[in-house]
Amino acid sequence: MTLSTSDRSPLTGTTGARAGALGFLTDVSLCIGCKACEVACKQWNQLPADSGTGITGLTGFSYDNTVDLGATTWRHVAFVEQAATTVDRTWEAPGAPGSPTAWLMLSDVCKHCVHAGCLEACPTGAIVRTEFDTVVIQQDVCNGCGYCVPACPFGVPQLGDTDRKAHKCTLCYDRLVDGLEPACAKACPTESIRFGPIAELLPRALDRVEQLQERGVAGAHLYGDRAIGGTGGMEGLNALFVLTAPPEVFNLPAAPELPQRKVLPALVSTAIAAVAFILGSGAALRGRR
Amino acid sequence: MSGPESGTTGGDWGEGRDRRGRGGSGGAASDDAVIGPGYYGIPAIHKPHWKWLIIFYFYFGGIAGAAYAVATIADAVGASEDRRIGRIGRYLSFAALLPSPILLVLDLGRPERFFLMFRVLKLRSPMSLGTWGLTAFGGFSALSVAAQAAVDGRLGDGFVGRRAQQLPIQALGVAGTPLALFVAGYTGVLLAATAVPLWTKRALLLGPLFLASAFSSAVSAIELIVALMPSTPAATRHRLTRLGVSTLFAEAAIFIAWRNGLGPTGRPLGEGATGRVVRLGVVGGGIALPLVLQAVASVTTGGFARILSVVSSVSVLAGGLALRYVVVVAGNTSADDPRATLGMTAADGAPERLSTH
Numbered sequence: 001m002t003l004s005t006s007d008r009s010p011l012t013g014t015t016g017a018r019a020g021a022l023g024f025l026t027d028v029s030l031c032i033g034c035k036a037c038e039v040a041c042k043q044w045n046q047l048p049a050d051s052g053t054g055i056t057g058l059t060g061f062s063y064d065n066t067v068d069l070g071a072t073t074w075r076h077v078a079f080v081e082q083a084a085t086t087v088d089r090t091w092e093a094p095g096a097p098g099s100p101t102a103w104l105m106l107s108d109v110c111k112h113c114v115h116a117g118c119l120e121a122c123p124t125g126a127i128v129r130t131e132f133d134t135v136v137i138q139q140d141v142c143n144g145c146g147y148c149v150p151a152c153p154f155g156v157p158q159l160g161d162t163d164r165k166a167h168k169c170t171l172c173y174d175r176l177v178d179g180l181e182p183a184c185a186k187a188c189p190t191e192s193i194r195f196g197p198i199a200e201l202l203p204r205a206l207d208r209v210e211q212l213q214e215r216g217v218a219g220a221h222l223y224g225d226r227a228i229g230g231t232g233g234m235e236g237l238n239a240l241f242v243l244t245a246p247p248e249v250f251n252l253p254a255a256p257e258l259p260q261r262k263v264l265p266a267l268v269s270t271a272i273a274a275v276a277f278i279l280g281s282g283a284a285l286r287g288r289r
Numbered sequence: 290m291s292g293p294e295s296g297t298t299g300g301d302w303g304e305g306r307d308r309r310g311r312g313g314s315g316g317a318a319s320d321d322a323v324i325g326p327g328y329y330g331i332p333a334i335h336k337p338h339w340k341w342l343i344i345f346y347f348y349f350g351g352i353a354g355a356a357y358a359v360a361t362i363a364d365a366v367g368a369s370e371d372r373r374i375g376r377i378g379r380y381l382s383f384a385a386l387l388p389s390p391i392l393l394v395l396d397l398g399r400p401e402r403f404f405l406m407f408r409v410l411k412l413r414s415p416m417s418l419g420t421w422g423l424t425a426f427g428g429f430s431a432l433s434v435a436a437q438a439a440v441d442g443r444l445g446d447g448f449v450g451r452r453a454q455q456l457p458i459q460a461l462g463v464a465g466t467p468l469a470l471f472v473a474g475y476t477g478v479l480l481a482a483t484a485v486p487l488w489t490k491r492a493l494l495l496g497p498l499f500l501a502s503a504f505s506s507a508v509s510a511i512e513l514i515v516a517l518m519p520s521t522p523a524a525t526r527h528r529l530t531r532l533g534v535s536t537l538f539a540e541a542a543i544f545i546a547w548r549n550g551l552g553p554t555g556r557p558l559g560e561g562a563t564g565r566v567v568r569l570g571v572v573g574g575g576i577a578l579p580l581v582l583q584a585v586a587s588v589t590t591g592g593f594a595r596i597l598s599v600v601s602s603v604s605v606l607a608g609g610l611a612l613r614y615v616v617v618v619a620g621n622t623s624a625d626d627p628r629a630t631l632g633m634t635a636a637d638g639a640p641e642r643l644s645t646h
Contacts, residue, residue, distance in 0.1 A: 061329040068331055078328060117484065123417035124402075125409040143405045144398015146338045147416045150483040150624060153634065155334035164398025228636060251328035251627060253634030259482045260413045262492040266478040267415075270496030273543075274470040277504055280539070281359060284532035287368025287524065 011226035013206050016114045016235030017198040021133030022176065023238030024185065025201040026107050028245075029212055029220070030192035033063060033105035037075040040187035044172065047072040062103075068251070069108060071160040074169035075184045078250050080104040106250045107184070107193055110135070110156045110169035112238035113258075114230065118168070120260040121151035126166075133198075133238055134171040142166050153234075153256035171238075198238055205240050212244065220244050223252065232257025327627035334484045336624035339617060342396040346389055347476045347613040350423065351503030352510060353386035354473030357430060359507055359532070361462035361469075370522045374529065375462075376437055377514050381507065382469070383434035386427060393423075415479035422471045429465030432456055474500035480620065486633045487623035488616070490554045494547040495616070501540035505575075506609035508533040513602035516595055530598070534583050537605070541576045544612075554629055557622035558615060567615050575608015 017023070041047065050066050050073055059065050062079035069076045082102045112134045119127040119135050126141035127148060137148075137157065142165040148157045149166065157168040172182035180186070185195035194201060205222050212220035223229040223241040230236035232255060247254045327333060360378025363371050394403040407424075411417040438444050439453030477499035481492035488495060512529050515521045548555055558567050579601040586597035623629045 059329075061331075064329075070335075080328070120411070120413045121416065121482070123409070123411065123414050123420055124405040125411070126405070141405055141408070142399070143402035145396075145406075145416060146398065147414070147479075149335045150337045150485050150488075153334065153484040155332065155484075158335050159338060159398050166398075248327060248631045248635075251331060251333045251631070253333065253631055254636035256484070256634045257489075259484055259489060262489060263413050263415060263478060263482045266481045266492045266496050267475070269493040270474040270478055270500060271470075273497035273500050274474060277500060277536075277539070278358065278362065278466075278470075280535055281362045281504070281532055282366050284535055285359075285363050285371065285374070285528050286366045287371055287528055 025194040027242040031105040036187040037184035040183040044183035071158040071167040114235040117151040118148035333627040333630040336621040346392040354469040355503035355507035357382040357469035426468040473503035486629040491550040509602040509605035557619035570611030
């Protein structure tokens with residue numbers, strides 16, 4: 001399956017987001033890796049710094065020292081270093097000696113999926129869908145069962161080390177109810193992170209993809225619609241991304257699936273097995289009465 | 290495994306992704322090493338925190354459910370001298386069920402908030418279904434064991450004892466058995482409905498596998514108790530052995546289907562310490578050795594046969610625990626492997642390309 005715009009699947013550029021849904025559009029081609037979003041997020045949400053690894057707290061993974069999304073990191077800027085020839089920049093001679101390193105930077109965030117695995121898994125109802133179509137964990141209800149953690153195909157929620165409850169991006173719910181935009185979008189100096197109604201962000205993203213492709217970035221594509229990223233029963237993401245490299249480069253699954261799709265079929269197969277075991281046990285244990 | 294700087298070649302993206310995973314064609318990306326996708330080898334999903342508490346819950350919950358079902362079936366179709374199977378099954382079920390809620394509550398990040406599980410019932414959340422299923426089954430198991438204890442004269446003939454004697458043991462068993470089977474099998478569904486590659490890849494088989502293991506463990510536990518009791522009729526022991534052996538064959542078939550169906554995703558099941566537990570614990574101790582011992586026991590008699598039977602039962606019980614252990618641990622290993630995760634969710638559905646190296 002190719003995902004260039006010339007060979008678009010009929011689902012490209014569509015989403016199952018509800019009317020009035022609010023979300024993010026994060027554009028990798030505009031990100032300068034300043035981490036203002038990470039800092040603004042931590043400041044507004046009063047999240048502690050990540051301790052990092054080793055003596056220095058530095059990972060050695062380019063400029064990335066927060067590694068991934070987690071209980072105390074709700075925006076995570078990924079730094080991908082690639083040889084320029086590998087990002088399809090046709091304005092440079094491919095393979096020219098001494099061609100520069102290309103840097104891809106992407107501010108990752110909770111996808112606030114249209115159908116969210118974490119929300120469906122949550123056995124206490126702590127995870128709810130808000131009036132903005134975003135997905136929020138109510139901290140006064142979460143009991144730390146941890147089922148949302150492996151239920152997320154993007155690896156977003158995580159149990160906190162200190163309070164043992166699940167945490168993730170709230171899309172600044174407390175700011176939204178007061179008519180403010182999320183802290184990360186507010187802080188982004190290049191508008192790599194945009195906030196707004198999905199109905200406006202989606203066409204903007206498609207325009208941007210087209211623009212980038214016209215400029216020669218053949219790998220530019222939208223991530224988070226029904227065709228890629230928001231796949232497998234998720235019906236789209238409320239955090240869209242414009243990517244210029246395959247999603248896997250940023251640790252994003254290309255065609256993730258809503259885990260709860262498996263519940264009914266697996267219960268049915270288990271029930272069939274149960275009937276078989278009942279009949280088999282009956283046959284084995286039968287004796288003269 | 291290495292970072293994206295040496296491996297990923299986004300240039301293939303527009304034309305076809307089958308060449309991705311190799312170094313670029315010349316130039317600065319001269320690294321020809323075949324490298325998987327991903328981001329510095331950092332896990333693409335988060336694994337759960339579940340460890341021994343959950344492994345033991347899967348084990349005890351399975352035995353509790355399957356023992357209850359076997360007791361009900363023995364009551365329904367067994368010979369009159371097989372009454373003790375039902376009796377032992379009910380006691381065993383209740384005994385195995387007792388630690389289950391304790392293990393589950395202790396595993397919570399905030400155990401004091403366990404009761405919030407009862408705020409909602411969510412049909413698409415196996416954990417929510419399991420909470421209610423386990424609670425309801427707990428009621429049946431408690432009533433059944435009370436009725437059994439009253440029949441056995443253990444509750445005296447006071448108010449409680451007289452009331453418990455009036456409980457309809459068989460009707461309770463029939464009504465509670467669907468819940469018992471659910472408790473024995475839903476844990477596999479719970480794991481299957483996650484993003485963890487090793488659990489979700491063959492989602493349809495994990496529930497039946499746990500159910501089969503629950504049956505083999507419960508039957509072995511009953512066999513063990515029967516073997517240690519004096520004066521059990523040989524016919525009863527024979528029928529129990531027949532059930533145990535056929536359960537082991539079923540478990541072996543489901544395990545093989547599951548293991549082979551995983552493909553490269555199942556690699557953690559064959560590697561390192563987990564691989565040894567799979568070979569020696571699950572397959573060797575849990576299935577192969579007991580089948581051999583039962584075959585030998587079937588052609589011998591007397592005390593030696595009984596010893597073989599006891600060893601076989603203990604071996605199956607250990608194998609059942611080993612199965613829960615390897616499924617949980619190997620699942621966590623696969624969650625930590627971005628090649629497994631991203632390979633399974635590749636857009637072109639070619640997991641082997643990404644998850645092997």
